[in-house]
Amino acid sequence: MAESVQFPSGLWNEDEFRVLTAPLQGAFLTLCLRPELGALGAMPVFLGRIALVTAGAERVDVLDNLRRLALVGWIVLDEVEEELFVPRFMEFNGVEKNPNRLRRAITESHAIESAIVAAAVADVLDRLARIDANRAAQRLRRVEAGQRPRARPNIDEEIRHTVYVRHGWACAYCSHQFAPAPTGAPEDEAAGIWLELDHIRPYSLGGDDAAANLRAACSTCNRRRGVDDLDLWADKTGGA
C-alpha cells in the first residue's frame, strides 16, 4: 500500500547520525524513502539481487552499506530470512499519532518471518502502544471527568463474526463490501480500509459489547463518526 513518507530531516541534528560517513547517511536516508517499507518500516531484501550499483562515477556496494548500518543499529538486517527493519521509521512518520497507520503497521507486522526483525518490531510497537494507551487513558479521564475507567474486555471473536455476518460483510454507513475473513478484521487492502465494530451506543456512554449494540463500519466511516477513539484502541488491541 502506498504510504506518504516523511523525510527524516531532524536526523541532521543528531550526533549519532552526523558521525556516519556520507555514503552511509545517504544509504540510510534513501532507504527511509522506499515505498516498500509500508507503514511499519520493514521490507524484504533480496540479497542475491543486491550488488554494486553505480551512483554517478562511484560504485556503491549496497549490501555492504546495509551491513554497516545494521552494525551501528540504524537498521535490523536478517540476511537469512532476507528482511530488514528500520526501527525509527514509524517515529519519523509520526505513526503513534496516526491510529490508522499504526493499525496498518500492526497488520503488516504479522507478515514478518524473521525472528530477529519480529523481536525488533515488537519492541517498537510495544513502545508506541504504550504511548497510544496513555493518550487513550487521558481521553478517558477527560470524557468521564473523574470517574474510574472501566476495564475494557476485548470483544469476543464470535460476537465480532456475528455482527459482520449480520451486515453481510459491508459497512453499515457507506455499504462498502468486504470479503469475509475467518478471523480478525476483514480488510480491503486496495482501498486501504478495513471493517470494524462500531458501538451504536458509545462505550464511554455506557454502551456494551453485545451484538445488538454493535454494527459493522468501515474504518473511514467509523473515524468520520468519531464517537469514541477508545473503541479504536480496544479494537486494535483485541483483533486484527
Ligand SMILES: [Zn+2]
Ligand atoms: Zn463505510
